[in-house]
Amino acid sequence: MTNANQSAKNSSRQSRKPHLLAAALVSATSFLSLAPGMFTAAKAEVIGRDDRTTPSYDWMTRPGQQRAAFGQLEIKQQDGNYKSCSFVMVGRNIGLTAAHCVMDREGKPVSQVKAFAARHGNYPGTTVPRYRAMANMDWFVRGTRVYPNNAATFAKDWAVIHLTTNMGDITGWIGNVGYGSGGKDLAGQVTNYIGYPGDWPSRTPAMHSGCRFTRFSAGMIFHECDTTKGTSGSGMYYRVADDNLRVQAVNNSEGWRFSDGSRANGGVPLDTFMPTVKLYRGY
Template identity: 25%
Template structure:
């Protein structure tokens, strides 16, 4: 499998500030601009936050900032590893600084828990101020102080990475809390993963996708819909601008982090 060199722009970064539920896209020459990460037409739409699997998704909050997270066990939330890196202090934040709110909608939430500890792919957490985060390792599992999954359920996580043939016909859905709609959960139905490739030597292959994910969507799940059920097959990490100028989302296949789950 050939390496694919890209310029990565972190639009799913943890710097998404809590703001209005209304769109806050930038203006250019008086025209409203879609956030980076929206590929063409904005296909995001709200969903019933009380229905499954949407009620398993929530915000991972710290000091007014947030990422998206999803319950993958009774007391575990899957999200992006870079959400725990504090760019201001240039250190990894402690788990107890984080709160997970399930069923969050317009300032209200159905469940709340604090973090106890988190696990990443690293034996020792790297200093991200001096080295980049390997994109295939941008996942973390946050253990909670309450078993929220008993009430809200939790996602079924696929053991295997989907083949290119399976991806071509898969019915995919991405769901997250975008910065410009920070108080509601939005989904992009029938988005697509275009291909799988390695970003660099030694890294695991990752998915390149066209789901509309932007700031705040880091850690958001990508599901495949099988009949009436949903399986988590990937975790949105960031957005990349390819050498061709095309903007693509980057997602970690579930096969990468599945062995670390309960």
């Protein structure tokens, strides 16, 4: 692996330089810090009743729809430890995840990332891993170089990962809803996510459908979806139809407590990362 930076494409919208990696792998965290008007607990959040379900492999990979675009990242850090995160394909060879998935707690880029689309345990009766497609990550662009620990850094906790193959040609990729309000318009809207929580059966996805974004604050969009460690990087999306899923935000944190006594989980609205997605997607 090389930690050197490679010049990104010239653009007035994008001045960040991608980090190069030799191969691919990724992880999650729960929210641990304070923010204005809120306080937090260092615990994963299922809000009220646990409304998560396990979508079947056949359902996720059925032809003519986009759910195979959701998957799990396996990550190897520079110290040799491993972690996992979630991601979603947003182009032929690019995925969306959380920035803290591609760095360690000191902000150092991870050394290896592997992306497994529609990962779903093992084939029945075997020890053979089951997934729709797999690719390595060779570079990424992240919204922050600081491991997130407060509202300001969590608001930048997104990353676009570049894969070594056009995996999206196999899995498909999701589009995006309209944007331009900075994220404020998402508050109150219905959303969904597919991710890979650490408290779920090994390497199988969880889905929460029909939950809502509850408020926009400090550059973050907060939601009532049941997310736990491992779901960082999950694409939160609006369903127009099975073949028309549109990203709204990326989940990145759990356990937010507000001064009015309410609680929520958090993410980054698409206004923040879509310019970078469009730059590397090409449209």
